[in-house]
Amino acid sequence: MRVQYTLPGMQTVMTRPTGAAGGAEAGPAATFKKRLKRLQTAIPLNWKRLLRLDQPALSASLIGPPPRPAALETFDPADLRLRWRGLIERHARAFSEVPIESLAAAGGVTTDAMRNVERMLALLMQLQDREDAIVSRHLAETRG
Numbered sequence: 001m002r003v004q005y006t007l008p009g010m011q012t013v014m015t016r017p018t019g020a021a022g023g024a025e026a027g028p029a030a031t032f033k034k035r036l037k038r039l040q041t042a043i044p045l046n047w048k049r050l051l052r053l054d055q056p057a058l059s060a061s062l063i064g065p066p067p068r069p070a071a072l073e074t075f076d077p078a079d080l081r082l083r084w085r086g087l088i089e090r091h092a093r094a095f096s097e098v099p100i101e102s103l104a105a106a107g108g109v110t111t112d113a114m115r116n117v118e119r120m121l122a123l124l125m126q127l128q129d130r131e132d133a134i135v136s137r138h139l140a141e142t143r144g
Contacts, residue, residue, distance in 0.1 A: 085128060092121050
């Protein structure tokens with residue numbers, strides 16, 4: 001692994017020839033004292049430019065989010081809960097109004113399958129009741 005101990009802006013100052021014929025002190029035989037004298041007179045005044053802080057960093061924080069698709073719909077959680085409640089109530093009402101045997105005959109399925117669907121709807125309605133209790137408790141606690 002190679003470690004670079006010099007800053008890129010300082011490196012160009014150090015290797016720049018100073019004499020008319022190329023300058024003997026710019027080569028590898030230049031003494032450290034001569035290099036320091038040259039650095040004291042030739043350091044750029046803008047330290048941010050020397051450290052390349054004036055250039056924007058290429059990172060994910062500077063890249064914005066992708067554009068939102070026109071067909072993307074966003075829903076409010078309360079709106080989704082209301083739609084879900086309406087869907088389950090519609091299906092539960094159909095099971096309460098019409099006997100299971102006639103639903104099974106109309107759908108071309110067995111009575112046992114329709115009983116499983118009825119149990120699933122009952123389970124979903126219990127889930128909604130529990131979700132409502134959690135949401136109402138959360139609202140009561142956050143409002144004070």
